[in-house]
Amino acid sequence: MFIPHESATDLVALIHSGDLTAVEVTTALLERIERHDASLQAMLRVDNQAALAQAEAIDARRRRGEPLGSLAGVPVAVKDNMCTRGEATTCASRMLEPFVPPYDATVIGRLREAGAVVIGKTNLDEFAMGSTTENSAFGVTRNPWDPERVPGGSSGGSAASVAAGFAPLALGSDTGGSIRAPAALCGVTGMKPTYGRVSRYGLVAFASSLDQIGPFGRSAADVAVLLETIAGHDPADTTSVDVPVPRYSESVSRPLENLRIGWVKEHFGAGIGDDVAAAVREAIRTYESLGASVREVSLPHAKYSIAVYYVIAPCEASSNLARFDGVHYGMRTDEAVMRAELDDERARLEKAGDERGLADMDTAMVRLYRKTRAEGFGPEVKRRIMLGTYALSSGYYDAYYKRALQVRRLIREDYDRAFAEVDMIVGPVTPTTAFRLGERVDDPLSMYLFDLYTCGANLAGLPGISLPCGFDGQGLPIGLQLQAAPFEEEKLLRAAHMYQTATDWHTRRPELA
Amino acid sequence: MSLTREEVEKVSLLARLRLSEAELDQMTRQLGTIVEYVELIAEVDTTGVEPMAHVADVANVFRDDEVRPSLPRDEALRGAPNHDDECYRVPAVMGD
Structure with missing residues (x-):
């Protein structure tokens, strides 16, 4: 057994049975981080003592015969835009370098109740604004598959830490693709839940109507366990929705029957890489071979999603970041x-x-x-604050913000029509695989266009999952995106698990130098 | 429509940012490109479409009007760059 490659579900079982201690698990992963993170820089902060103390507390509970939680002893890496009481939370910004939150985010509280070990805080694009993690004020995270390439962003540290075996699970946040895109570029599984599925209390706000916290793992089954732990209504977040949370961890292994999947012509237009398009088409054939029916659906307003997103997100950001x-x-x-x-x-x-x-x-x-x-603030954060302030300023409000909100509704209505015909939409996550560090830093618009396939789900509030579906000619992972109607996370997880039962892309691991 | 440098400078005051001369030049150029791109939405017919500020159709959520413990003052002030144990300290706002 090699602990850094074990799944969260296996680790929980071994800790419950006493075959492994939480301290052994945490120690193994801390050693792995120690050895490899100097070059990857996925982690912003790791406090070995604090992590081991959490693990020891779990082992002590077990020795006393007390009940153990669903993630007992499992290390989880957390994006550094979620508040951890008494421990720095910087959003990878100089602005928050001295900030020590006086409270835990709701998701952190739920991790602690489940017995998880918060092993460290991960790097991100400053205030989650970016698609590469290059916008961090504290260093650039590298892709574990090729250290000369970006891990994606903004949750690049979380995705890279799971890919590199620093933790079996991680939390990220997704405003326009910030979980799904780095999951695709790092070859792991990541989900953006429905807006309102997971409490945002204690998540430092970027664009409040789009932000959503979600899980990373190396399989749909592990992602299911983490989502089950963090999902559910929270009185402290009035936008969190009070609907029951299914037992994702139990249902994930049940295949879906009569699955109807849709593909979208707009997903295979200009800009998509040949390798990505081919891998996604092959994944659709895999679903067919598993009994799914396939048809084309149309999202006629999808081509406006980037334009709409880059009005709404900066407007909300300029308002949210006024607090600093x-x-x-x-x-x-x-x-x-x-x-x-x-x-x-x-x-x-x-x-x-x-x-x-x-x-x-x-x-x-x-x-x-x-x-x-x-x-x-760094350059990208300034750019978005300026863009939002401009779009909201007197005389421009109707042309930009109000019109963007109208087109947003049309985008949502496209999805509603599509999901009347199919259970889920299958397509790419990103137009290309991981590109080289520095390649797009001076060209904000080309960076923004990288969100083309992901930001629609945020605008419409839908759940989406990204899972590995192949590698390009250079050995870089390719992601497959599944999107479904609101609160259909269970369907996405089951569909993702079906695919991961039929394929082994998600079991490939990068060789770390 | 592209932005002028003067507009960008004015927006920087509204946004409470102070940009260097070089930043103003670069920002004018980059914002111009981005604004030009987002003007793509002008071609959509939005007649009669209700703006969607929020995906969840939730109304205001109220809680009972009862006194509850809140963050103690010393904890609220602990992260402040300058305070006098009772209040945040800032430069004089009215005539100094």
């Missing part, structure tokens, strides 16, 4: 330096007799905000 003001928590610019600058500016303007300039000068309070935010 250098006053309540997080960093603040050096006040003495700021005052000296203002004094210099005033003296210069007075000397020049520039009345207008003097009248327009920032007050000390406004300059404190502006300078703190200029120093605390």
Whole structure:
């Protein structure tokens, strides 16, 4: 047995039976992180003592004969935009470098109740804005399959940590594809649940009507266990929906009968890589061989999804990120330096007799905000705040924000029509496999277009799952996306498990240097 | 429609960001490209379509109006860059 490659379900069983201790499991994974994370940089922070203390507490419960939770002793890596009480939560931003939350996110509380060991916090694009994890203020995460390539983003650290065997499970968040895309690029399974399925309380908000927390694992069966643990209504998040949570872990292994799957012509248009298109088509044939019926469905407004997304998400972000003001928590610019600058500016303007300039000068309070935010945020976060502020500003609101919300409804209605005919839509996750580090950093629009197949599910609030369905000519993983109607996670997990029973793509592991 | 540098500078004040000269140039160029792209949505016929701000049709959620423990003041202030144990400290807002 090689602990870093074991599934979460097997580890739980071995810990329950006493064949393994939680401390043995956590120790093995901490050693793996120690050996390989200097080059991958999937983890932002790992506190060995804290992780081992959690594991010891599980072993002590077992020795005392107390009941153990559904994830007892299983290490879980957590994206660093979910609050952990008493432990730094930075969102990979200088802005939150000093921030230590006074409370746990609801998902963290649920992990602890289930006996999971939070093994560390993972890297991300700053405030979850990006598709490569290159926008982190604290270093670039590398793809375990090829360290010269991106792991995808924004939950790149979580995806890479699961692929590299640092943890069997991880949590990510998905606003436009941030779980599904890195899962595809790193060759693991990742799910964005229905909007409202998982509480967002304690998730640092990016775009509140789109954000959703979800699980990563190396199989649909493991993802099912983690989703079951974190899903469900939470009074602290008024958008979390009060509907029963199915026992995903029990139903996942039951194949679906008379499965009707749809494919979308728009998914195979310009921009998709040949290897990706071929692997997805082959996966559709696999479903046919498993008894599924296949038909074409149409999502006529899908081509507008990126444009709609890059209005709505920045608008919501510009509003959400207004809270980072250098006053309540997080960093603040050096006040003495700021005052000296203002004094210099005033003296210069007075000397020049520039009345207008003097009248327009920032007050000390406004300059404190502006300078703190200029120093605390990276370029992509600034870009999105600017874009959102512009689109919401007087005179532009109707043309951008309001119209985007109207097209959003049309996108949702397309899906509703499709799901009246089929159980799920099968297609690609990303247009290509992992590209090279640095390749798109100077071209924001080409980066945004990488979300083409994923952001529709966020706009419509649907669940989607990404699972490995092959490799390209360079040995890089290719992802398959399944999307279904709201609250049909169970169907997606069962369908994903059917595929993983018929294929072995999800069992391939990268060779770490 | 592309953005002017003056507009970008004005938006940077609204957004409470301070951009360097080089950042203003780059931002003007990049935002122009992105805005041009998102104007794709102008071609969609949206007559009579209700804007969808939120996918879940949820109404306001209220809880009972009862006093509950909240975050203690010292914990709320602990993360503040500058405080005096009672309040957050900021530069004088009115005349200094």
